[in-house]
Amino acid sequence: MAAAAPRLSRRALATAAAVVALLLSVLLSLAVGARSIAPSAVLDALLHGGHSDAAEVIRQMRVPRTVIGLMVGAALALAGTVLQGITRNPIADPGILGISQGASVAVVLAIAYAGIHTLTGYVWFAFGGAAVASVAVYAIASRGRGGATPVKLALGGAAINALLVSVTMAVLTTKASALDEFRFWQVGSIAGREAQVAQQIWPFLLIGTVLVVSVARGLDALALGEDVAKGLGQNVAAVRIVGGIGATVLTGAGVAAAGPIAFVGLAVPHIARALVGSDHRWVLPMAALVGPAMLLVSDVVGRVLFPPGEVPAGVMTALIGVPFLVTLVRRKAVPA
Amino acid sequence: MSADTAVPVRTPVRPAGYRVVRIGKRGRFLVHRRAGLVAAALTVVLAAVCVAYLCVGESFVAPAEAVRVVLGQPSPDELVVGTLRLPRMVVGLLVGTAFGIAGALIQTVARNPLASPDIIGISQGASALTVGAMTFGLTSYTVLPYLSVVGGVAAAALVYAFAWRGGLHATRFVLIGIGFAIALRSVTTLFLTKGDYLVAQQAQIWMTGSLNGRGWEEAAPIGWALLVLLPAVLWAARAQRTVSMDDDTATALGVRLGRVRLGLVALGVVLASVATGTAGPVDFVALLAPQIARRMTRTAQIPLLCSALLGAVIVVFADLLARRLFSPTELPVGVLTAAVGAPYLIWLIIRGHGGRAGGNA
Numbered sequence: 212m213a214a215a216a217p218r219l220s221r222r223a224l225a226t227a228a229a230v231v232a233l234l235l236s237v238l239l240s241l242a243v244g245a246r247s248i249a250p251s252a253v254l255d256a257l258l259h260g261g262h263s264d265a266a267e268v269i270r271q272m273r274v275p276r277t278v279i280g281l282m283v284g285a286a287l288a289l290a291g292t293v294l295q296g297i298t299r300n301p302i303a304d305p306g307i308l309g310i311s312q313g314a315s316v317a318v319v320l321a322i323a324y325a326g327i328h329t330l331t332g333y334v335w336f337a338f339g340g341a342a343v344a345s346v347a348v349y350a351i352a353s354r355g356r357g358g359a360t361p362v363k364l365a366l367g368g369a370a371i372n373a374l375l376v377s378v379t380m381a382v383l384t385t386k387a388s389a390l391d392e393f394r395f396w397q398v399g400s401i402a403g404r405e406a407q408v409a410q411q412i413w414p415f416l417l418i419g420t421v422l423v424v425s426v427a428r429g430l431d432a433l434a435l436g437e438d439v440a441k442g443l444g445q446n447v448a449a450v451r452i453v454g455g456i457g458a459t460v461l462t463g464a465g466v467a468a469a470g471p472i473a474f475v476g477l478a479v480p481h482i483a484r485a486l487v488g489s490d491h492r493w494v495l496p497m498a499a500l501v502g503p504a505m506l507l508v509s510d511v512v513g514r515v516l517f518p519p520g521e522v523p524a525g526v527m528t529a530l531i532g533v534p535f536l537v538t539l540v541r542r543k544a545v546p547a
Numbered sequence: 548m549s550a551d552t553a554v555p556v557r558t559p560v561r562p563a564g565y566r567v568v569r570i571g572k573r574g575r576f577l578v579h580r581r582a583g584l585v586a587a588a589l590t591v592v593l594a595a596v597c598v599a600y601l602c603v604g605e606s607f608v609a610p611a612e613a614v615r616v617v618l619g620q621p622s623p624d625e626l627v628v629g630t631l632r633l634p635r636m637v638v639g640l641l642v643g644t645a646f647g648i649a650g651a652l653i654q655t656v657a658r659n660p661l662a663s664p665d666i667i668g669i670s671q672g673a674s675a676l677t678v679g680a681m682t683f684g685l686t687s688y689t690v691l692p693y694l695s696v697v698g699g700v701a702a703a704a705l706v707y708a709f710a711w712r713g714g715l716h717a718t719r720f721v722l723i724g725i726g727f728a729i730a731l732r733s734v735t736t737l738f739l740t741k742g743d744y745l746v747a748q749q750a751q752i753w754m755t756g757s758l759n760g761r762g763w764e765e766a767a768p769i770g771w772a773l774l775v776l777l778p779a780v781l782w783a784a785r786a787q788r789t790v791s792m793d794d795d796t797a798t799a800l801g802v803r804l805g806r807v808r809l810g811l812v813a814l815g816v817v818l819a820s821v822a823t824g825t826a827g828p829v830d831f832v833a834l835l836a837p838q839i840a841r842r843m844t845r846t847a848q849i850p851l852l853c854s855a856l857l858g859a860v861i862v863v864f865a866d867l868l869a870r871r872l873f874s875p876t877e878l879p880v881g882v883l884t885a886a887v888g889a890p891y892l893i894w895l896i897i898r899g900h901g902g903r904a905g906g907n908a
Contacts, residue, residue, distance in 0.1 A: 301718050302661055302725055354897040363896055366660050366838060370892045373831040373885035380755065380882040385873060474729045481722065526736050529729040536726045537709050540719055 222493055225486040229500035236507040240277040241269055244514050275406040279468050280510055280524070281503040282409060282416055283401060284475060286465035288502025290458040291476030292483065292495055293423050296430035297454050298368075299361040304477035305462040308368030311471040312375040313344025314463060319382050323389040330404065334411050337467035345459040347371055349452075360437075400523035401469050401510055408468050415464040420499075422457030426450050427491040434489060472525040475502050478536045485539040505532055564846075582844040582853060589856040593640075596860055600636050600867045601628050605874075634762040638825060639863045639880070641769045642758075643832060645822035647858020648780060650833025651840070651849040652815035655787050656808050658717045663834040664699075664819035667724025670828035671731035672702020673820060675738070678750045682738045691753075692768070692824035699820030702731060707812065715808050756829035756881030758866050765825050772821045779814050784851045786811060791848040829881045832858050835888035842895040861888045 241253045248256075248265045256266035257274075291304045298308070305311045317340025321327040327336065351367040352360070383390045429450030432440035440447050465472070483497035506524055509531050513522035568578045601613040608624045616628040650663045657667070664670055676698030677691055685691070706727050710720040735754070739747050789802045790811060797804050819833060840853035865883040872878065 300659070300661065302659065302666075302721055307661060307666070351893050351896055362660065367893065367896055369661055369834060370889040370896070373835065374889040374893075376830065377882050377885040377889075381873075381878065381886075384755075384878055384882060385876060473732070474726075477725060477729070520740075522737065522740075526733040529726075529733040533726045533730040537723055540722050540726075541709065541712055 222487045226493075226497060226500070229486070229497060229504065233500050233504040233507075236504045236511070237277055237281070239511045240280060240507045241273045243511050244268075244273065275404060275409060276401055276510070277507065278406075278409050279404045280401045280507045282412060283465045283469040283472065284503030284506035285499040286416055286419065286461040286502075287472060287475040287506075288479035288483075288498040289420060289423050289495060290461040290465065292480040292491070292498045293426070293430065293454045293458040294476070295480050296433060296491065297361075297451050297458070298364045299433065300365045301481070302477065303365055303368070305458070305466070306471060306473050306476065307372065308345075308365070309348055309372030309375055310341050310345050310368075310459060310462045311466050312372050312379070313340040313342075313347075314338070314466040315471055316340050316375045316379050317343075319379050319389060319393055322393055323382050323386045331407055331411065334408065334467040338415070338463040341459055341463035341466060344371055344375065345455060345462075349455060400525055401506070402521060402523070404468060412464040412468050415460050419457045419460035419464065422453055423461065424495060426454040426457070427495055430454065430491045431489075470525060472506070472528060474529045474532050475506060478532050479505065482535055482539055485542065505535075579844060579846050579850065582846055582850045585840075585843045585850075586852050586856060589853060589860065593856055593860050593863070596864050596867070597636060597640070600639075600863055601632050603867060603871060604632060634766055635758050635866070636863060637763075637766045638761040638769070639758050639866045640859045641766060641773060642822045642826045642829065643836075643859035643862030644855045645769065645773060645818040645858070646829065646832040646862070647836040647840075647855040648783075648851060649815040649819035649822065650835075650858070651837040651851050651854040652783060652787070652811045653819075653833070654837050655790055655849055656715075656717065656811050656815075657721045658791075659721050660838055661834070662721045662724070663831075663837075664815065664823075665828055665830050665833060666728060667721060668702045668706050668728035668731060669699040669816055669819045670823055670830075671728045671735065672705075673699040673823040674754050674828055675731045675735045676701070677753065678735050678738045681746050681750050681753075682741055692765070695824040695827075696820045699823055700816060702727060703812070703816040703820075707809075714805055715812075752879060753827045755879040756827035756884075757879040758826055758862075758869075759877060759879070761826065769821050769825045772817075776814065776818065779810075780851065783811055783814055787848055787851065827879075827881065829862065829884055831885040831888060832861050835885070835892055836861060839888065839892050839895060842892075 238250055238253065241257075242248050242250050246265070246268055248269065252265055253269060255261070256263075256269045260266065260270075287305065290310075294303045294305065294308060295301060297303075314337035317336040318333050321333060321336040325336075327333060348364065348368045348371050351371070352363040383393060429440070429445050429447075432443045432445040433447065433450060435443075437447055440450075462476075479498050479502045480494065482501055483494045486501075487493040487497050506528060509527035510524040512531060513524055513527040516522050516527075564580055566578050566580055566583075598610050598613060601617070602608050602610050604627070606627060608628055612622050612624045613628050615622045616625055617633065622628075646664070653664060653667065654660060654662055673695035677695045680691065680694050685694075706720070706724045707715075709727075710716070710723045712719070739750060786807050789797055789800070790804070790807055792800075792802075794804060822829070836858040837849040837854040840857050841849045844850045844853055861884055862880065865887045866880040868887065869878040869880045869883045872883070
């Protein structure tokens, strides 16, 4: 136990640091913008209400935006962690496996053919699209010899992703009006989302998180290889299916609320693993802390970079996240 | 086996399913029998697709006439086939071949089927530099292709430099590549939002990958590049086998893994960059072609020749569809490459051939 003790304290320290970072980023997200508001005034507006301009800005605009940022960041980070675990591929994420793309296709079709033009209307389509895409990926991968092996999951995902991209592009190139509307959703942003969107997605977020956390032990076993996992008494297929459903629900919710934000799902699991090791019972909470922090900080930087315009969070996450990813990946040998 | 090994007979050691082909006195190649058959079949398919490409269009040309034009004999269809369709088809052929080889090499080194030039940052580097130049008012089509080659190579060099740490670890390389890819795409998006609407539209079309308006002027540079790189590709076909072994075995056999990997990646990067400069980043060809080829030949490593042929088939067939599917509206070829390749890959996965190899696959 002497060897385990310092590791435990290191993990606890890293987690505490991540909590502090998340709180700071929430405060930043509430305080910084076109109108800067002092942190004390932010707390005052949150706790005591009031009808000053600053209080209205915070309650009407920044609180919904921050809440959605928190939800989306956590959802995508958790989904990415689970998908990397299930496929045992370090570059798997909701984007590369076609799940985000499924949501995009559904939104494009909704705009072009169903006449849906509101964000609250998109949500259900995005959700359905993500679900259909991941069911298709799993169905393809589990056919044939050997069942749903990691390689077949990854390749099936890539093939579905490619197919869906071409459907999206074909619709967009033939329907100009849809392109005009879609490109704003597609960039990935948490700006201008109404509080209603958060209300729509939180139950899904909860369900997804429960599913994902319930397979944490199974993912640890799976990391040792399929045969070892079976030998340890894990039901490998059940772990994959439950984890996959959880990841789909989370991705659907995240993409529906904010559009396909790349990078969070890919990078955050690696950052989390570099901080707390490979035990999924630590990695999952860590990802849920780091993901939102990264998304909110990116959003804040996007607000102040080129005033009066805003750079969407989807663009900024990568620019801010890449140096982190590169440093951490270089520092440690990546578990292949 | 144990009895045979004691007898000192100089029998050539070759893996099952391979045949030694001798060229001259010293040239000897190991050729996989099934891969040879598949390559022959693919050549026939490619020829058929090419003839179809020349025949089908606004006006239909009889196959015999099309072949006459290609062979340089006088024909009434000289303008349609020889001037309009043939150059564009040749560009498509060359671009597809280059992407097919590039994808095969990069997937071999990265040991990951999801790694391809359009995922590890090469296409994105080309896009970022090209779109950046467009937004700052540089729209000359004679300079832009070279810029995108520079962008692709520079991006790959950056990725390589950051991923190198006393050796090239496959996973580290791919991860850092994807990181750079996403960051560079963000930079491109930033450029797009800064530029005016017309430039944005033009850049968008370039970024989807299109063969529209490509002719002999575009075919010549990439054709020369492929010809010059041919010896390197032959070397790569041989070196590929050593790299697909695990690191310890290869090192024990005296292979300089670092150098071989650098060589293979560099070749793949140059090919992908040249192809991107010619037609824009045509997505998914480099990802799909090697995987389909490997499943067709059922070999452990990705067959270079079949991958190149498949890349050409995918691009030419996709461009044929792109021209005709929604005519008179013409789609960019990049929209349809996935529609051509992906269903076939899905079918191969479902049928389960080659799914057993977990390592390099």
